[in-house]
Amino acid sequence: MSLALDLALCALILGVALATVAGGGVFRAVIFFITYGLFLAIGWARLGAFDVALAEAAIGAGLTGVLLLAAHARLRRMQAGDAPPPAGLNLPAALAGAGMALALGWAWFALPVPATPDIASALPRSGVGNPVTAVLLNFRAWDTLLESIVLLAALLGVWILARDGDWNAPLGPRYHALSGGVLVNFGRFLPPIGLCFGVYLVWAGADYIGGAFQGGTVLAAVGLVALMANVVRPPRVSYALLRAAVVIGPAVFLLAGLLAAGFGAGFLTLPPALAKSVILVIEAALTISIAVTLALLVIGPPDDAGRSS
């Protein structure tokens, strides 16, 4: 029974992915891509990876979907929303794709089953009860620190694309919301609920499903809904508070790592007695940075032309 469910789910995932690649029209492809992310999240839940399922649904389907929809709307205003699809099958590309898929399929059967590292016995020393959070913020904190810096670098990359004259303009395009419409009502109704849920995900992530990334994404979504409904005004690059929010996560993380090194434990090596409190502080700072950075990545660079048109 469960195998039949997995087979059907994988067929759906592949079908929707095929429609994303082969379907006519860029807009339709974006819609299929969002659907694909949601089906994939169900797949992650079937694999027992609930933290990944949350991240995929919130980031892979949700935020990436908003990003692509907004980009398509802007391109359409520039008459660049669509390009004629290629006629027929591109044979070299098809061979490359099929070769890649076959090689990976072969690798699955050829690779030996790896020995699972024993996280359960190390978990009590990590300070948290959720093994994924323990890996993210303690055992492999180095990866997460660099990831938070990658987010920052990507945001700088997006901002650099602004034209000089637009630099002091409000961030992102102008959003139109009908007063009294669905979006405006949602913009007032959803943020309080989303705020509670996002903070809960971060707090619960220490011991149960959730974490700074999933919670931060929910908070970013709250900000986006409020922005798109024109409930809050879009910020500007020059806001000191905004800049502080973007760097506080990596800064606190880096500082914690350096302090640990200063006390002789080694860079980013948390002493077990303090681990819980240090992780909570890092997660709180990281959540602020993740939420603000993700939202700013999605709304894009300051664009005055996008506002007047």
Add this chain to the structure above:
Amino acid sequence: MSLTVFALTGAALVGLGVYGLLALPHLLRRIMCFNLIGSGLFLFFGAAGARGAAVDAIPQALIITGIVVALSASALAVGLVVALARRTGHAALPDEDRAP
């Protein structure tokens, strides 16, 4: 058995993504295909990490990191595509055969 189904789905997703990345002209579609490759690899990796007695937390943590990095890369790519369209009026790269 289910793990094999998910892993082979991941492999097929990578293949689809590679095809689209090479064959589709519109850059927004190429960004989606880049994401298909990424998520296909994550699925393959996640299925491989679930083969042991318990679900392994390390692949899960790495995949969450990967999903966030994929979004950052996509946001930067979208920014570049919009900047290109603003400059040239097209969201597709010029055909190599016809380029001077």
